[in-house]
Amino acid sequence: MQFFTILLPIFCIFIVGFIAQKALRFDVANLSKMSLYVLSPFLAFKTFYTHTLTIDYLYYILYIVALCFILIGIISLWCLIVKYNIKERCAMILCSCFMNNGNYGTPVILVFFGAVGFELAVIMMVLQQFVMSTVGIYYAAKGSDYQDTVSQKEVIMKVVRMPVAYGALLGIIFQLCKVSLSPAVLTPIAMIGDSSIVVIMIILGMQLAKLTVKQLEYSKLFVALLVRMVISPIIALALVYFMPIEHMYKQILIVLAAMPSAANTTLLSVQFNTKPELVSSATFVSTIVSLVTLPIVLWLTGVPTPF
Numbered sequence: 001m002q003f004f005t006i007l008l009p010i011f012c013i014f015i016v017g018f019i020a021q022k023a024l025r026f027d028v029a030n031l032s033k034m035s036l037y038v039l040s041p042f043l044a045f046k047t048f049y050t051h052t053l054t055i056d057y058l059y060y061i062l063y064i065v066a067l068c069f070i071l072i073g074i075i076s077l078w079c080l081i082v083k084y085n086i087k088e089r090c091a092m093i094l095c096s097c098f099m100n101n102g103n104y105g106t107p108v109i110l111v112f113f114g115a116v117g118f119e120l121a122v123i124m125m126v127l128q129q130f131v132m133s134t135v136g137i138y139y140a141a142k143g144s145d146y147q148d149t150v151s152q153k154e155v156i157m158k159v160v161r162m163p164v165a166y167g168a169l170l171g172i173i174f175q176l177c178k179v180s181l182s183p184a185v186l187t188p189i190a191m192i193g194d195s196s197i198v199v200i201m202i203i204l205g206m207q208l209a210k211l212t213v214k215q216l217e218y219s220k221l222f223v224a225l226l227v228r229m230v231i232s233p234i235i236a237l238a239l240v241y242f243m244p245i246e247h248m249y250k251q252i253l254i255v256l257a258a259m260p261s262a263a264n265t266t267l268l269s270v271q272f273n274t275k276p277e278l279v280s281s282a283t284f285v286s287t288i289v290s291l292v293t294l295p296i297v298l299w300l301t302g303v304p305t306p307f
Helices: 002-024 028-050 056-082 086-096 101-142 152-161 164-176 183-209 218-240 247-257 264-272 276-300
Strands: none
Touching: 002 183, 002 276, 028 101, 028 164, 028 183, 028 264, 056 086, 056 101, 056 218, 056 247, 086 101, 086 218, 086 264, 086 276, 101 152, 101 164, 101 247, 101 264, 101 276, 183 264, 183 276, 218 247, 218 276, 247 276, 264 276
């Protein structure tokens, strides 16, 4: 029951965005741009500034980068076999390779692993944020306005112009240089940053309001969900086998790898027009499917559950 209690507020926020879009017809693209360029950099700064960097980060960085690029390789190979174009491939990567370790993953880990597990979940959320701010933006930009020839330089310049990674980098620099920020400065930074989490989820609800059943690409959606919800935790299981960390931490990494698609991917797909209908539907459907798959993963990893 705790598991479903955790998810109820998430679905409530989706519903608010859905109803708001149906009733008021917001410009979702501009809201997405505001969240990505204004709110998210503050969240990235706060996250990296307030969480102490340790040597353990090295293991977790290697893990999350390896997991991400293995999944990208699997999706890219599949897209090559079925002859999807660049736009379709990049959208599939956004659907499949980035998990919701934040507003979904951290409370789930807290419930089942306690405070110690929660600390690792926060670390993974931080690292996932950085990967999303670089690799995620790269593929979102690469899939935008697809033509027969895509300029690699233009894609890289789009990534360079995005402020989210700079917010994260600045947070790291401030922490390492032991720059102390007064509450008068840090509090508004935190307030702006934290607001981006809710705004992103509302935008996802708005994007879902624009979908129709006919627009759903079922074959792509099935493959994306298979990779995100099934293949991802299996790969995580193989990766953590070689990591010199405690058994409980290995369990947590596997469970986090089974989380649904990150809501941020909808934000990126809307901003760069990388098949936002496919990405937003994958995010929503994977969240619903996780009500079944995540308890199974918890059980298979040996975590006591009330199910």
